[in-house]
Amino acid sequence: xxxxxxxxxxxxxxxxxxxxxxxxxxxxxxxxxxxxxxxxxxxxxxxxxxxxxxxxxxxxxxxxxxxxxxxxxxxxxxxxxxxxxxxxxxxxxxxxxxxxxxxxxxxxxxxxxxxxxxxxxxxxxxxxxxxxxxxxxxxxxxxxxxxxxxxxxxxxxxxxxxxxxxxxxxxxxxxxxxxxxxxxxxxxxxxxxxxxxxxxxxxxxxxxxxxxxxxxxxxxxxxxxxxxxxxxxxxxxxxxxxxxxxxxxxxxxxxxxxxxxxxxxxxxxxxxxxxxxxxxxxxxxxxxxxxxxxxxxxxxxxxxxxxxxxxxxxxxxxxxxxxxxxxxxxxxxxxxxxxxxxxxxxxxxxxxxxxxxxxxxxxxxxxxxxxxxxxxxxxxxxxxxxxxxxxxxxxxxxxxxxxxxxxxxxxxxxxxxxxxxxxxxxx
Numbered sequence: 210x211x212x213x214x215x216x217x218x219x220x221x222x223x224x225x226x227x228x229x230x231x232x233x234x235x236x237x238x239x240x241x242x243x244x245x246x247x248x249x250x251x252x253x254x255x256x257x258x259x260x261x262x263x264x265x266x267x268x269x270x271x272x273x274x275x276x277x278x279x280x281x282x283x284x285x286x287x288x289x290x291x292x293x294x295x296x297x298x299x300x301x302x303x304x305x306x307x308x309x310x311x312x313x314x315x316x317x318x319x320x321x322x323x324x325x326x327x328x329x330x331x332x333x334x335x336x337x338x339x340x341x342x343x344x345x346x347x348x349x350x351x352x353x354x355x356x357x358x359x360x361x362x363x364x365x366x367x368x369x370x371x372x373x374x375x376x377x378x379x380x381x382x383x384x385x386x387x388x389x390x391x392x393x394x395x396x397x398x399x400x401x402x403x404x405x406x407x408x409x410x411x412x413x414x415x416x417x418x419x420x421x422x423x424x425x426x427x428x429x430x431x432x433x434x435x436x437x438x439x440x441x442x443x444x445x446x447x448x449x450x451x452x453x454x455x456x457x458x459x460x461x462x463x464x465x466x467x468x469x470x471x472x473x474x475x476x477x478x479x480x481x482x483x484x485x486x487x488x489x490x491x492x493x494x495x496x497x498x499x500x501x502x503x504x505x506x507x508x509x510x511x512x513x514x515x516x517x518x519x520x521x522x523x524x525x526x527x528x529x530x531x532x533x534x535x536x537x538x539x540x541x542x543x544x545x546x547x548x549x550x551x552x553x554x555x556x557x558x559x560x561x562x563x564x565x566x567x568x569x570x571x572x573x574x575x576x577x578x579x580x581x582x583x584x585x586x587x588x589x590x591x592x593x594x595x596x597x598x599x600x601x602x603x604x605x606x607x608x609x610x611x612x613x614x615x616x617x618x619x620x621x622x623x624x625x626x627x628x629x630x631x632x633x634x635x636x
Contacts, residue, residue, distance in 0.1 A: 235585050235615075237268070237583070237585045237587065238585065238612075239262045240262055240270075241263070242259050242260070242263045244610065245263055245270040245582045245610075246286050246289065246290075246582075247631055250286070250289075250290060254296065256277040256300075257274065257277070257293075257296050259272055259274055259275075259293075260274075260275065265583045265585070268585070269284050269286075269582050270286060270289070271283075272284070272285075277303075285580075285581075286582050286609065287537055288537065291418075292418060294411075295412055295416065298410040298412050299418070299421050302424040302428060305428060306428070399430055399433050400469075402430075402432050402433045403425055403426060403428075403429035404465045405465070406425060407465060411460075413464065413500075414502075415464070415500035415502050459634070459635050460502060461509070463501075472504065472505065473494045476490075476505065476508050477490045479508055479512075480508060483511070483512075483520065484520065485520070486521070489528070490524070493527055493528050498531055499527070499530070500533075503533070503536050503540060506635070507527065507536070507543070510544045510547065514543060514547050515556070517559050518558040519558050519561065520559060522559070523559050523566055525561060526562075526564075526566070535564065537580075539565070541608070542565060542566045542579070542580060543566065545578035545630070546559075546566070546568045550568070551570070554570045554572045555570065556568045556570055557569060565579075573602065574603070574604055575603040576604050577604070578607075578608075579608065580632055581608060581609055582608070583611075584609070584611045584612065585612045586612060586615040586618050590615060591618065594624060605624050605626045606630050607630065608629075608630055611626060
């Protein structure tokens with residue numbers, strides 16, 4: 210599979226920093242996997258292992274996780290911890306998918322749901338009578354409610370035919386086609402089934418794990434349209450939630466309990482209440498790089514910081530994010546800033562840099578938190594560090610390790626560096 214584009218952490222310390230005097234810099238290294246993960250992280254288990262050594266690119270380890278179901282390329286220790294936690298769920302889903310009952314159910318669902326989704330998208334007025342009887346029984350809704358949803362589907366389908374959204378906040382990453390399909394699968398109950406199965410396993414229903422996505426979707430379709438007993442489906446994967454969550458951090462219950470549309474509406478209100486312009490809030494919530502899980506995490510991280518100045522600029526930065534790794538980077542920066550600011554000297558202002566965030570505390574300290582695996586003395590770090598000479602207290606906290614050369618040069622440039630602080634997972 211293709212590896213995602215490495216995260217470019219530009220202007221790590223100060224936007225528009227001037228070039229520093231030429232000094233020797235170092236190339237990013239290749240290190241043992243054990244040097245790049247949190248202490249105690251297992252690197253192998255039944256049928257799976259993390260390859261070692263690991264190249265560091267863009268300050269993140271470029272890991273390879275081998276499983277019986279295939280290999281996964283993973284950027285950074287945060288996603289690696291999540292992927293390792295997902296291995297048991299992946300194995301359980303594989304067991305279910307090999308069963309005869311599942312095979313029959315998914316075959317039946319393919320016949321029923323393919324026609325159902327096409328009918329909902331292309332002819333919403335016929336939705337109620339067009340949905341197969343098996344799905345109709347699962348809806349448990351009044352005719353009026355179904356008609357309301359059908360009208361919403363029709364609106365989305367019309368916007369797709371017209372070539373775009375109407376700016377009302379109902380888009381998903383600007384992709385109207387994906388939104389139309391979301392409506393169809395929500396009507397069929399498939400999205401809800403996927404969330405229920407993911408909750409039983411303690412995993413993110415919006416996971417980007419390429420080996421898990423398809424299996425989770427297939428099981429959801431089989432349970433709804435193919436008649437596979439949900440008790441059977443959940444029983445086959447039950448009991449994993451506690452183990453997974455203890456490894457990868459707790460997810461917000463809303464991820465499992467609410468449709469994406471309801472999550473977006475709640476978060477838009479939260480952001481507007483915090484002072485964001487409605488259009489800016491909607492643009493952020495349309496950015497497909499932030500799944501509903503990451504949307505909740507990002508807004509929750511802002512909330513934990515109180516009401517610092519500069520939040521609008523941070524939202525503008527988030528609107529421009531184009532991949533999951535960068536989205537997670539910003540969430541972790543905000544969480545680390547909240548955790549590592551002195552309780553008596555809280556963050557009062559945020560500053561959006563080219564691709565990251567810096568903060569200023571009440572006493573004027575420049576606080577930068579970097580959720581990276583290994584910080585080398587590169588040209589970008591040299592430039593950012595030198596920009597702080599003679600400009601007051603500057604503090605840097607790093608989730609992973611810092612090279613000896615970077616430690617020396619940062620100290621010489623006036624930075625107080627604390628490394629090995631780890632990432633911040635919601636308890």
